[in-house]
Amino acid sequence: MVLAQLGGSISRALQQMSNATVIDEKVLKECLNEITRALVQADVQFKLVCDMQTNIKKIVNLEDLAAGHDKRKIIQQAVFKELCKMLDAGKPSFTPKKGKPSVVMFVGLQGSGKTTTCTKYAYYHQKKGWKPALVCADTFRAGAFDQLKQNATKAKIPFYGSYMESDPVKIAVDGVERFKKENCDLIIVDTSGRHKQEAALFEEMRQVSEATKPDLVIFVMDSSIGQAAFDQAQAFKQSVAVGAVIVTKMDGHAKGGGALSAVAATKSPVIFIGTGEHMDEFEVFDVKPFVSRLLGMGDWSGFMDKIHEVVPMDQQPELLQKLSEGNFTLRIMYEQFQKILKMGPISQVFSMLPGFSAELMPKGREKESQAKIKRYMTMMDSMTNEELDSSNPKIMNESRIMRIARGAGRQVREVMEMLEEYKRLAKIWSKMKGLKFPKKGDMSALSRNMNAQQMGGMGGLQNLMKQMGSAKDMMGMFGDGN
Known part of the structure; x- marks a missing residue:
């Protein structure tokens, strides 16, 4: 179920409930079952969905509501609130400051769009007045440096990498030191990914992190990975200090719910979502407007x-x-x-x-x-x-x-x-x-x-x-x- 269909399914469930002559336990149950079905089909972790349903039932106790209460409004507000809670890590991520050098390290599996996202992140901040730079510490994937070099050149962002050096830690350290001397205030380090979670990937991430001491580690996740999202995000969080999440490929072709489970797994906020391949298809993530748009309510x-x-x-x-x-x-x-x-x-x-x-x-x-x-x-x-x-x-x-x-x-x-x-x-x-x-x-x-x-x-x-x-x-x- 694509993200738009998820929003449409929840909106329809709320609309059907709203059209009911009387809001009783049966109508509420049907509405919640429909919403639960939509979320599970969208690959939101089953436990999160069950918790959400339980919380809504606690908020909406029809027997305790006086006759004068607007039951429809209370139910709709409860759904909105719980969806927001599911996506809210409860704390902001590190925010870089202009003029002060910050190191941001990107991690994630191969194929998640990590290298492209690094450039989008740099380009976004460049437009806002930062002086970003890109460091390619991915020595595992053939062509990784070429891709980053091509992206960076197109966006007119300085970059560093090596065709000769095989040690990602040395490349990362050299790149960070170089751009600090050049007074860049946002140094972005792209690390290696793998096709699957494995010890070598996590060990390499730890070494790069220890050597560069990043101010922020961003976990990049492909929105289409499904129910594996929660476990995958948790594994990365246990290896390095993930402080923020960027969800890629949220362009209507993939399931989105699984990747959104990453918030619960990492206790870190989603800060951006990638909505396409182009440089400007990159949106700041804000929970309430996102849920509002998900439900067709606009932003x-x-x-x-x-x-x-x-x-x-x-x-x-x-x-x-x-x-x-x-x-x-x-x-x-x-x-x-x-x-x-x-x-x-x-x-x-x-x-x-x-x-x-x-x-x-x-x-x-x-x-x-x-x-x-x-x-x-x-x-x-x-x-x-x-x-x-x-x-x-x-x-x-x-x-x-x-x-x-x-x-x-x-x-x-x-x-x-x-x-x-x-x-x-x-x-x-x-x-x-x-x-x-x-x-x-x-x-x-x-x-x-x-x-x-x-x-x-x-x-x-x-x-x-x-x-x-x-x-x-x-x-x-x-x-x-x-």
Whole structure:
């Protein structure tokens, strides 16, 4: 069961319970059984699932609840809380500081995506102002240094390794010393992996760790390893001081529950998840927004962070003003398409919005979706200012449509399709009219408001979706490659 299906199964179980006329023990049991089945199929360790079910039953004692209590809301909040607890290590990981040299050592089995993840981690921090460097201490896998060298060169990150030296400890020590002298403040050491857990792997890890004295050891885990996740993570934790976990290949093609069991095994937080092969397909992991997105409830703070990354500060109040006014023109649609293309993978961006899941935006369709947006933008490039700035769709008569099609080199039916999508989006945009947006681009209050609506249970979620419009309508624009 892929991660999106897991979220969909839990959401459906909660929805079915919410639709029940009376919430009694039978309805609660059916709901919990469905959630348990979904988690076990997703390879979450069976004991963790049983503990979660027991805890929810303790929280939700229907006999003790007074008549005035909202039983649906209490059950939904309990499920949300327990899923968060399952993923929460209860303590933060070490955080590197700019200007002060930190050594971070990566460990994991071969094939987990460790070397690629090292580069992603370095690239992420480089964009944030750190001066990272990569050290290849993997002398076991043929081609490991070549891979790291290629990745680092592409990301313009300094690297160190050797084709001649076979001792990983010496390479690690030499690399760390070199980059400390060069005033790098984030030195990342990539260690050897194996196809399976074995004494030689753990001994080598211990030696590299003792020699380099890392500030943080990150365990990299492939999300598809299944029920072996718990035992594997525990074995690494017993050999080296694992302080954080990065879960790779969370791109909709693999089971995710098993890897999430690593939190319980290592008592260390997941700090990032890899969502694809590209350098920018790497997300900071935050428990509550992740669970919220897993259940199709969205992540407003993450979405607004994305907006802040691509919308200049001086333009943010203008964008929020347009949202609150509810007047949607073709020019606004064009501008928003530009921002969406800058935000990164479309499925990643839209998974942050309430009601959107990877089931509505299948992984692997991003190129088609982006191509469609670009086609629409080409058509809009052939429009006049009057056409772009009008919020009246009736202005687009037959002669205008034919002129736009000729100018863009597209067929009339494609222009008609684009205008239909504009009408659909305009309808959704109008639902946001009157929303109170904070001034000066501060979205924390809006995020709290949206999160409060999400935690209001399915009723609150349905109200939010009514406010936002139909998810399927909005996603229809991106869902096929016509």
